[in-house]
Each structure stands twice: as C-alpha cells, then as structure tokens.
Amino acid sequence: EIVLTQSPATLSLSPGERATLSCRASQSVSIYLAWYQQKPGQAPRLLIYDASYRATGIPARFSGSGSGTDFTLTISSLEPEDFAVYYCQQRSNWPPLTFGGGTKVEIK
C-alpha cells in the first residue's frame, strides 16, 4: 500500500499570502496524484489531477507540481474561501486508492 504523508498538518496564514502544501509518497506514483479541498460540512472537491492539471472550474491561483514521490499544491494568494482542509490522493498503484492525512489551512 502506498502511504501519502502530508505536511504541515496545519498552516496558519493570512488572506493574500501564498500557501505551499506538501505531499510525499512512500514510493513513486509517477504523476498520478490528485488534490482535493474540503470545507466543514461539505463533500470534498477535486482541485488538481495528475499532479498539475486543474479540474474544471478551479481558479488559476491553485497549481500543482511534482512527480515521483514529492508533490506540492500552491495557492498563490489566499482568498477567504480557500481556508479549508486539503488532501492528496494517489491512483498509481491500487487497490487500495489512498489519501494523505490532510493539511488544514487556517486563518492566522
């Protein structure tokens, strides 16, 4: 099973600041990594798939990069609606499909 480790667990930032979230895989997942956003009481929403492709309707301030075992989700300038929990997920080697433990982006 591929284990995904996200860091940091919590990121405290102010609106307008840049957010950099990390996801590290226990073995190579090539580019087959996705990022999801989840707000309290809501279902997750797909942001990025295959490391760097934005999903339909996702603003350009969200970008993904990386390959192999190290991946980054960057939010270039935080908007108030971006404060949420973010999960990475791999589809390279499954079953099982696996998620990281999440990074909470909170208002500083």
Next chain:
Amino acid sequence: EVQLLASGGALVQAGGSLRLSCAASGFTFTRTAMTWVRQAPGKGLEWVSLVSGSGDNTYYTDSVKGRFTISRDNSKNTLYLQMNSLRAEDTAIYYCAKDGNLGIFDFWGQGTLVSVS
C-alpha cells in the same frame, strides 16, 4: 448538471447490516466507474470500494473485503453499497463519487452518515 444523492445511512448495532444507495444524474452513468469513500468523525478520507461502469469489476480496501459489496443498477442510474457485519470502526460519513478517469474522483455526493453502536 451532475448530481449524486446518497441515502440509506442510519444508526445500526454492531454485527448488523445496511444498504447505502447513490442516485446519479447529469452524466452517462453506464460508462462511468463509481466509488465509495468514507470519513470517520473528525478524521481524514478513506477509499472503500470502486465498481466499473459495467459492474463487472469491483475493488475493495482490505478492511471491508468479505463484508461490503458494491454494485450498481445501470437501468436506475443507482450505485449501492451493501454493508454486513458492521463494526464500530465503520462509523463514518459515506460519500459516493464519480470517477473521472480510473481513480480520479471528479464529483462527490453530499454523503450519508452510518453510525455503528
């Protein structure tokens, strides 16, 4: 507009059974793999099961193998999860999700809560 409406969650005793449903609309259901993902209270996301568009291929996480069965009725555009021998650790919100491309979950339903006492 894609819609996924999950239902069937309830409070059930350990050892009991439950069947979840997910009614889909707004896309070609028969061509689309579907998945269940769960989230225990205050915890992260855990993939549970996936079924191919035809229903011929099914996949499970180890902790539910032999207890849960995923299926679909393409004539009704509905996804199911039959859950037997339920345990306290199965307590979670269960989300159904549309598979955009073999393991990419591009749209999620609102979830249904399963509580096992």
